[in-house]
Structures are given as structure tokens and as C-alpha cells.
Amino acid sequence: MPAIVSLGRVLFAVLFVFSGASKLFDIASTTQAIADKVTLPAFITPYTAQIEAAVGMPTAQLLAILSGIVEIAGGLFIALNIGARVFAWVLVLFVAVTTFYFHNFWDMAGAERINNLIHALKNLSLIGGLLIIAGFPRETAPVEDRYPGV
Secondary structure: OOHHHHHHHHHHHHHHHHHHHHHHHOHHHHHHHHHHHOOOOHHHHHHHHHHHHHHOOOHHHHHHHHHHHHHHHHHHHHHOOOOHHHHHHHHHHHHHHHHHHHOOHHHOOHHHHHHHHHHHHHHHHHHHHHHHHHHOOOOOOOHHHHOOOO
């Protein structure tokens, strides 16, 4: 893989690693933001109640921890090119869901609408970059390079 592509992967992943770490270092704010914005469907409520009872944490806090872990792991694995295509798809789903719940510009007006529209478009660009990573074929060394002298 050319060095420029490796550098691009690392630089692209910085956003996810930093964002995930920020979520985990300020779990209370992340939990509050999720509790304020995310409404889970009613058919999931019995399951989330069981999970909450088992782990002793509210669903919003579990989602906050999970979102931080997904961002850090996805970013690191993309940067290191370990399962990059799989983690790119995971992050595509994550960014799409995050955009829907947190940057719902269609329900806003004025400056708040413009700000969230910009964030939604930024996330759309991130999804585009992730799709490029997901669609980038895995490179293998030609047979001649793997077995010199044969």
C-alpha cells in the first residue's frame, strides 16, 4: 500500500479516535446528550429494561460507552488497516444513525438549522470517505514477490 494511502487512513481515523475518547472521558455529558436526543422504539423497551437490570446502568449510559468504543475501535482498525473494510461499514452505520438523531436540521429553524445542516453535510462527507475505504480492494502481493527465486 502506498505511504500516502496509509497516511490518509491515519489522518482520517484521528477524528473518530478523538471523538470516541472525548465521549468516554466525559461520559456524563455524552449520556445526557443521548438521553435528550435518542428515543428508542417501544418494542425494544422490555429488552433494554432487562439489560439495564443486568448491568446496573441506564440505556443512555450504555449507548454512550458503546458509541465511544465503536468510534475508537473503528478509527484504530482503519488506521492500522486491520479489517478496515468491515469497520468502515460499521462506522457508516454509526455516522448515519448519529446524523439522524443528533443533526436533525429538518426539525430546526434559523442559525441552529444551518449549524446542524453543516454537521449533517460533514457527516455525509465522512460516509463518502468510509465508503471509499469499504470499497478499496484488498491488495495482495503477486506470487512472484511472495516466493523469490521460484
